[in-house]
Amino acid sequence: MxxxxxxQSVAPEGAWQVCIDxxxxxxxxxxxxxxxxxxxxxxxxxxxxxxxxxxxxxLREVWTKRLASFEPNDRSGVWRYRELLPFAAxxxxxxxxxxxxxxYAAPVAAAYCGLEALTLKHQGCNPxxxxxxxxxxxxxxxxxxxxxxxxxxxxxxNTAASLAAYAARAKLQCAILVPRGQISHNKLAQSLDYGAxxxxxxxxxxxxxxxxxxxxxDASIYLVNSINPFRIEGQKTVAAExxxxxxxxxxxxxxxxxGNLGNSSAFGKGFKELKDLGLxxxxxxxxxxxxxxAAPFSALFGSEADxxxxxxxxxxxxxxIKIGAPVSWKKALRAVLESDGRxxxxxxxxxxxxxxxxxxxxxxxxxxxxxxxAGIRRLVANGFIGPNADVVAVLTGHILKDTDYAINYxxxxxxxxxxxxxxxxxxxxxxGTYSNPPARVKATKAAILxxxxxxxxxxxxxxxxx
Ligand SMILES: [Zn+2]
Numbered sequence: 001m002x003x004x005x006x007x008q009s010v011a012p013e014g015a016w017q018v019c020i021d022x023x024x025x026x027x028x029x030x031x032x033x034x035x036x037x038x039x040x041x042x043x044x045x046x047x048x049x050x051x052x053x054x055x056x057x058x059l060r061e062v063w064t065k066r067l068a069s070f071e072p073n074d075r076s077g078v079w080r081y082r083e084l085l086p087f088a089a090x091x092x093x094x095x096x097x098x099x100x101x102x103x104y105a106a107p108v109a110a111a112y113c114g115l116e117a118l119t120l121k122h123q124g125c126n127p128x129x130x131x132x133x134x135x136x137x138x139x140x141x142x143x144x145x146x147x148x149x150x151x152x153x154x155x156x157x158n159t160a161a162s163l164a165a166y167a168a169r170a171k172l173q174c175a176i177l178v179p180r181g182q183i184s185h186n187k188l189a190q191s192l193d194y195g196a197x198x199x200x201x202x203x204x205x206x207x208x209x210x211x212x213x214x215x216x217x218d219a220s221i222y223l224v225n226s227i228n229p230f231r232i233e234g235q236k237t238v239a240a241e242x243x244x245x246x247x248x249x250x251x252x253x254x255x256x257x258x259g260n261l262g263n264s265s266a267f268g269k270g271f272k273e274l275k276d277l278g279l280x281x282x283x284x285x286x287x288x289x290x291x292x293x294a295a296p297f298s299a300l301f302g303s304e305a306d307x308x309x310x311x312x313x314x315x316x317x318x319x320x321i322k323i324g325a326p327v328s329w330k331k332a333l334r335a336v337l338e339s340d341g342r343x344x345x346x347x348x349x350x351x352x353x354x355x356x357x358x359x360x361x362x363x364x365x366x367x368x369x370x371x372x373x374a375g376i377r378r379l380v381a382n383g384f385i386g387p388n389a390d391v392v393a394v395l396t397g398h399i400l401k402d403t404d405y406a407i408n409y410x411x412x413x414x415x416x417x418x419x420x421x422x423x424x425x426x427x428x429x430x431x432g433t434y435s436n437p438p439a440r441v442k443a444t445k446a447a448i449l450x451x452x453x454x455x456x457x458x459x460x461x462x463x464x465x466x
Contacts, residue, residue: 015086017229018047020330030086033146035216035223043330044229045269046086056278059083063244077101078134081237084273085138086230087145094140094170098133099237101125103245106361109373109393112354114380116388118373119251120358121242124365124398128190130320131263131396132162134238135231140166142230148222150175152215154208156198158320158397161187163224164194177201177208184319186401226260227327235263239270242392243280251284252389255379257371257396258288258297258343259321261332267394268335284392287341288332289375291316291351291368293418297329301336301343315417317405317430318351320368320397342384348416349430350374352409356434359406364399410435 015030021042028034030046037044054062063081066074073079077099087093101123110118123131140163143151150173153163160176167174174196180203191198201208216223224231243250254271256263264286271283290298294314300307310325326332336343346354354377355370372393379385399406408414414430436459441451 014049016047016049017044019043020045020334031145033219033222035225035227043227043328045331046229046233048084048086048273054083059277059279060244060248063240072097075100076137077241078137078234078237081240084237084240084270085233087138087141091141092144093137094144094166095137096127096133096165096169098126098137098234099241101238101241103242103392104361104363106358106363106393108360109354109357112357113373113377113391114387115376115385115391117390118376119390119392120361120363120395121238121392122363122365122395123238124369124395124401126162128158128162128165129398129401130158130162130366131235131238131394132158132231133166135228135233135235135262135266136162136166136224138234139163139224139228139230140170140172143172143222143224144170146222147219149173149220151222151224152177152212153224154178154212156184156191157187158401159224159226160196160198161190161194164191164196167196168194173197175199177212179204179208186403226262232262232266232269232328232331235266236270236273238394239267240274240279243274248280249390250280250282251392253287253341253376253379253385253391254284254394255287255289255372255376255391256394257318257321257368258290258332259294259323259326259368261288261297261326261328263394263396264288264335265328265331268332268338272335272338283339285341286335286339287375287379288336288343289371290343290345291318291321291371292345292347293416294318294322294324295345296324297326297332298343298345300329300333313419315419316351316367317348317414317416318367318371319402320366321371342379344375344378346371346374346378349433350377352405352414352430353433355406356409356436358395359399360434363395364406365395366397366399366401367405369395369397411437 017028019026019037019042024040026039066080075097076095104120106118106120126133151167152175154177156178164174176196176198180200274280293316296311308329314322314324316322351370354374412432415428441447
């Protein structure tokens, strides 16, 4: 067994929680239990003021050596980069070997976007099938450090599934609060298996948020909602893993889906810290793609306004990014502006088609992930991304997170949730542009060969000539 490489970890004394509002800038001990700035209500950042004094060459060397180690902390694609994290060397780490997600060359998706090449970073290959795990390992570790007995979130989506799994690993009680009747099936199945208490509340989402704020006053309960700064810390290591996998070659563009914008914030923070440490000498341009019916961040970016206007009834079938009031928008805006990126939105039809195209590279993702390829296609068409650019699209969730969507698309039965009264059902149909429906054939060799011949005729290898 290869000896674990040890470097001086960032001691908690070197890490602070800092209010991101420049007019406030208040800072607090790393282990004080706040969710927002108690002074002004602003979001909190973790700042490593005495980050590792190890040089970039030594960091690269140690991180590479850890790839050959069997120690759980080295096997984790998050804790492998622990010099970037605000935890002491003896922290009670809660890990499921998260991270370590693949980079795939995607020639079909590249051609669809008008690019020479395109790389997919598939965060859906995490233990619970979404990128949330990279942030949950650090947030639940922090819950253990703070002595919490119960962890809580308000969601039935990827966050809930991930929190339930990490709470089970840490032997913490997990409460998932949701307004009644808003339970999404695929992801709920995970939370139930992981043993979480799924509590359906009488009331709407605002009621759920109010109850959560009241619960947070209890010291035995730790909130793991999307503004929790320790989630962002874990998620930012994905930037390090991505660059490590690329031999520290900085891509020209990194494109992520935009929902609550924690992911965009984390990538921005990660790239910036790697640059500050001398591991890279430039930042990739970070762009964010939203679904048209849930695009308040895109609207802000395209306007003169300097405050985000929430959308009351967000609508998209890409449920993972169906968010009208993204809490992390200030952090995400900072990251996009610092790297000269863009924010845009794409239609339900574009998302559905892009998802099917990604599938033709042998890579399955949930609908929200496909906003990236749809968005890149637009950014190439309008000249913001050149055809020879080095582009990475970040896929956030696994295809098995939403199987109904895929089956309906391929059978021409996918409809948007558009509530506009003047729209008929037919107006809301999403065309199965690249659909691949199952066919019924007789149980004979001749019928099967005929079925294959017909399938090949209807779905030639070169999709783009369809
Ligand atoms: Zn403040």
